Amino acid sequence: MVHNTSKLLIRTMWLCRKLTCATFILALTASIMPCFSVSSFKNTLQIYKRNRIGHINDYIRPIRTSAVSEPRFSNFGIIGSLGGYFTKFYSYFESGMNLLWGFDGNMDDTRDASSKKVNYKRYQLLRVIPRTDPQVDDVLALREEIEGLMYWTEPVKNHSADILVPPDLLTDVKEFLNLRGLEFVVLFKDIQKAIALQNPKMSREKRIELRNSKGHEMTFKRYHRYSDMLHYLEYLSIKYPELVEMITIGKSSLGQPLKVVKVSTGQRTKKGEIKPAVWIDGGTHAREWISPAVVMYTLKQLVENFKINRKIVEGADWYILPVSNPDGYEYSHSTDRFWRKTRSNHEIEDEKQSRTLSSFFWGETCRGVDMNRNWNFHWGEVGASDDPCQETYAGPRPFSEPETRAISDFIMDRKDRIKLYLTMHAYSQMWLIPWGYTNKKTGDYDDLMSMGRKAVDALNRVSGTQYQVGHSPSLLYPTSGGADDWAKGVAGIKYAYTVELRDDGTYGFLLPASQIVATGKETFAAIKAVARAIVCKN
Ligand code: 0X9
Ligand code: ZN
DSSP states (O other): OHHHHHHHHHHHHHHHOSHHHHHHHHHHHHHHOTTOOHHHHHHHHHHHHHHHHHHTTTOOOOOBTTTOOOOSOOOTTSOOOHHHHHHHHHHHHHHHHHHHTOOOSOOOSSSOOGGGOBOOTTOEEEEEOOOSHHHHHHHHHHHHHSTTOEESSOOOTTSOEEEEEOGGGHHHHHHHHHHTTOOEEEEESOHHHHHHHHSOOOOHHHHHHHHHHHSSOOOSSSOOOHHHHHHHHHHHHHHOTTTEEEEEEEEOTTSOEEEEEEEOSOSBOTTSOBOOEEEEEOOSSTTOTHHHHHHHHHHHHHHHTTTTTHHHHHHSEEEEESOSOHHHHHHHHHTOTTOOSOOOOHHHHHHTOOHHHHHHHHOOOOOOOOGGGOSSSSTTSSSOBSOTTSTTBOOSSTTOSHHHHHHHHHHHHTTTTEEEEEEEEESSOEEEESOSSOSSOOTTHHHHHHHHHHHHHHHHHHHOOOOEEEEHHHHSOOOSSOHHHHHHHTSOOSEEEEEEESOSSSSGGGOOGGGHHHHHHHHHHHHHHHHHHHHOOO
8 A cells, every 4th residue: 555655656756857846745645644654755755766866867966975864753653733744744844855955955056065065985986898889888778777877988889988886876787787798897996085085185274375475375286276276367467467367258157257367478479460379278077177277287387487488478379268167166176076067057047936945945956057068059969968967968058158158259259360279178088179069070180180199299208198189979979069169160260179188097087186287297298289380380
């Protein structure tokens, strides 16, 4: 009887779609049905949770450490007064919400959210290398069959697919892989431990000491917060006013400034001609921390090592945007280390509901857009999702994000001068050329390939790191609405590349901070090589 009731309730809840609404119905039913035990309440909710997360496929919401509480009631067999009903209902509802989300009612993203940090304790990172097309299909089928997995890399024949598996799914996943003869290795037994090791802490005292002695906190020995980076940009613009200009090109969804640094010795050459320009950005994908770090390192070389790099600095105007997605970046530090997207909330905007009212009644909606699917060029065609809960959500429309809009406006205003466009990502060690949306080659494919080879050869000479050059449908997978495709297809920038930085998957997104300088050095060598070839021809 309880089982049948549960089944009926699950169906009703599917119709309801939103978890809070489902919890509400379940709590209401449970509080008036004496035959409904605490454990059947919890089980029903767990089944629903699993189904709901299954529906949203590779989006996962790991249980938060401080969040899962036991129900605080037990004597619900006796039906008392209306007040008793209400108390029971409230207790069920509260415990249900905690079970599902660790609901804390506060949706303010910009504050420090360390108290509700997502805990990846005992999550394992598995590496599978599909060797045949049917094996690729099997790895794709795994994602469909077992919900709640996070694919760090997409399954491609003869490439490693790195899959983050929650502890409660490990047995099922390993069984699935074994049954299909897919060999796997465990790269991390407990990813939370690797998270803790990636970024050395810096004390307040040390920070103050650095500020007083150097004028900023940047060390390149750790992954810094956005505010530290902004301080450094400010420091550069004050210390080198003849070379550095800060330009605020817009604001993120949560109101953080998007700062571009212009490094220039003057817009015209000695002969009076307008100089070409170079664009470099980082931090599109929040969790790819090495990307902003390398862009900051590049900026440091251009400005603080001006004498050594004089030729390329004088040859062009450099526009550098270290963090394109500051909201996501901060969220990946404060709350969820593996956050990828922006932090916009289109469900709420579109429903024109107030944030708090909506969150109270419906629970937190799926936030964020994949900025690298949001550009207005072949938007939403391939390798992008229309589900807000997916990692590759392209947004409700092209340029729905203030970040992509601001960047594209800025580039369009300078499109005729920008000759080189680089957008930094991680990880895979690849120098990717457009198109991403189609297998077709660009008309000038050979030019882009040979310039790409120049870049990776220079990079390789620094410390032997190997990069592949090619276009993403062949090396990775097809995707549309990407920044590099837009830069080439719409802004008409000939040399537009996506660079997938270190590493090859040994650490993946958790590349230790101790590798920032080495990654910066080799990447800067590559940048220098292409800049010399493209903008310093004369
Ligand atoms: O999927 C992406 O957006 C990029 N890979 S990442 O692991 N950094 O997320 C690759 C994008 C390649 N560029 C295009 N396909 N346009
Ligand atoms: Zn990326």
